[in-house]
Amino acid sequence: MKTIALCLFVLVGFARPVLAQAPADKFTAAMTQALATCRQARTAETFLESANQFERIATAEPDQWLPAYWSAYCFLNGFYLTKDEKLQEMALDKTETWIDKLADLQPENDEVAVLTAWYYQARLSASPATGWMRFGGKITKNIEKAKQLNPENPRAYLVEGQNAYYTPTTFGGGKQVALPLFKTSQEKFAKFTAPSPLHPDWGQFLLARYIKSCEAAAN
């Protein structure tokens, strides 16, 4: 009897971790782990690895928008961090795939609109000569859409500020135009809490750098 009890104890003890991995939790666990890796990423290589990791989750969970979102986000970061033109092109094409998928999954999502605007900024920077005519309208349209859907989204103002930051002063851009937008973003960040640990929350690190650069130029 005692033996059986002990066996049961051992078996239950062994079985617990297996039972704990119900499908929904498996997703959360995988996303949590992937996000932790993504937050450590500092190079193109590590971002692209994270992008692939999110892509694997997104492929297995075609109805979830968050893995698609984070995959696009990581590919975009990979694009900005590499100088290899082939890799840049690959990263942009991948971002496009997931942005298109997100447009189907979440057509009225402010975070998706922000990311879409940022994606077109990357396209513009990849072809500066003809980029403004082709992507300029798409960038502003998506920023406006994001702000309309959620005026409290700090990333909408961050990307809008970025847009102004990289637009020459003669076209109505420049650091002085960008700074108030970054400041607005900062205020919104102070009040912002992501709906869940898996939702988009990035931007503060980037924002601090932009504000520093704008303020340095002002002094």
Next chain:
Amino acid sequence: MRPILFILHFLLIALGALAQQPSTVRGRVTNKAGEPLPGANVVVKGSYDGGSANAEGWFSFTTTERGEQVLMATFVGHRPAEQRISLNASPAEVEFGLEETPNELNTVTISAGAFEASDAKKITILRPLDIATTAGANADIFAAIQTLPGTQAQGDQEGLFVRGGAASEARTMIDGTLVQNPFFSNTPDVPARGRFSPFLFKGTSFSSGGYSAQYGQALSSVLVLNTNDLPDSSQTSFSLSAVGLGGSRTQRWARSSLAAEVDYSNLGPLFAVVPQNIAWQKAPESLGGGLRFTHQLTNNQTFKVFSSYRQGSIGLAVPDLLQPFSQTLFRNRNRNAYLNTSYRASFGAAQAWTLQAGASVSYDRDEIDWGSVRLGRHEQRVQGRAVLTRALGEQSSVLAGAELHRYDFESQFNEWAYRPHDTYAATFVEAEVYVTRKLAARPGLRAEHSALLGRANLAPRLSLAYKTGPYSQFGFAFGHFYQNPDNRYLFINSGLDFEKAIHWIANFQVVRPKRTFRAEVYQKNYRQLVRELNVAQFDPNRYRQPSGPTDNSGSGYARGLDLFWRDQQSIKGLDYWVSYAWVDTRRLYQNFLAQATPTFIAEHTVNVVARKYVTSLSTSFNASWAWATGRPYYNPHHPEFLGERTPAFSNLSLAANYLTRLGGHFTVVVLSVTNVLGRDNVFGYRYSPDGTQRTAIGQAAPRFVFLGMFITLK
């Protein structure tokens, strides 16, 4: 008992640990050529487990999945590959060789005879913006096209003169249907501009020969313009220039857009300041506008309406029709309307079917006073067209289509009037076949019938392309092309046959992202050209109405070489292209006395177009230089018919576009000067009836200056 339990306990734990022990999968992802694909994604299908290939293509990851599984590798531009693997305690080793999907680098494109300006492709010879910003072209599509090899700019008349062909041999299409009058009305000795702004089109495809069976009624060339899709957002813009003002409003809704524009121009004030060679009695003045509507019914269905209307007037001194060596007053009042509706839908499994249907109306009326003579000219073309395309496999496709035109034209000379009309029907089939990714063929067949001529024709076309490297390819094109004779011959003889041209083209091109080289040779034979019989004396007047007997006994040929080089890389920030064309052409047609080179031909033509954007000045500087050897002209005393040549032609044009903000609104200020050096180019001579005196046919003005401002309101 206890020790057994104890052992059992540990055994179970060990077993559990074994079950939990992740198994390792490693291997390599390459393409079919064995080159690594860094960043390729490898996944155990249905799970989250997987890894990325490193710079050498190697990957390694661990997974808790067990048993028979499918491993999938994916990479941009390649077909995903799958392999069955068995996951157990020992590491699995897998190698993937991914196959590339067709793309611009690994797949040939049919290119003989065609120059395409588009934003849709990553690597292309031209972008739509290049057409809008060519110096000297002043945002005229046709003037920009004239800087490409195979065309010859004319200083005294408008039109695309392509590879030995006259302007009437080139046709313009908008969204598939023919535009009857793409230029402003002809004025003697003054080239007219194109009617349509380059900013209205997302794609421009200029064919200098060997074009698709989808188009007809052009012996030399077609210019295919495709209108813009839905704009990104609503906007309002204004323009103000030395020659007029205009405004436009674009409204964008979720699935549709409406754009309205109106403009007024008057060259009078400019001509008062900039010296003119022409005695203007009434400087060109025009009022026009357009409405464009786009509705995207679904992602795969688009409906478009494109319309424009314009009226204008002009008056100047020109050679007298009745007394060839004196001048008289020429006045023209023109009204022009154009309406085009088109519908495009793709449907069926994998959207393999595409239907493109359209209907259009072109209307044009000139009321001319030429001295004491009253001339009227009226043209109207109503047409419908439908093309059905079926995609076959990844690349190939077949299409079939038909078009029907009703063409009314009228010419009045004082109290006499001719009012013929034609019903023209055509049907065509064409296949685009990719034998391999390196070899493509486009055979086509077009059948046409003209009720006015009472005749039909059958025109075979063929285009081939063979890829020799990632950027280079050979092309070949052949075709028969038919066109109705010029209206002035149809007025007097409806028994004429179609005129005919046969094209043979071979080309080689290297199109890299920032450098393009292209060479093309061609042979073009003209058959069945209209000839006036019993011509005793040659009359060089382009505007005369022939009255004698005619037949289709004329013929001719054109052969030549076209070279094009574009470089956006060698000098930082500078983008330039050079085109060179050599043509050898002679023909016996119209009222020619012998086979000769027509007056619109220059044997050698060179064009250099350059642009540079200077960031610190927010200004784009554009320059273009055109040079051509002299053209034949008729000297009644010269023993050889059309045996004399004018001096060489040269024109340097400069333009600057300054980008700025005006009250917070995006603004472009444009300054352009055509023929900066003020060179006095001569396009021919007119002789007095007794041949003792002559006058030069020159430019309308030593220089043309344009200053304008374009404002877009946010």
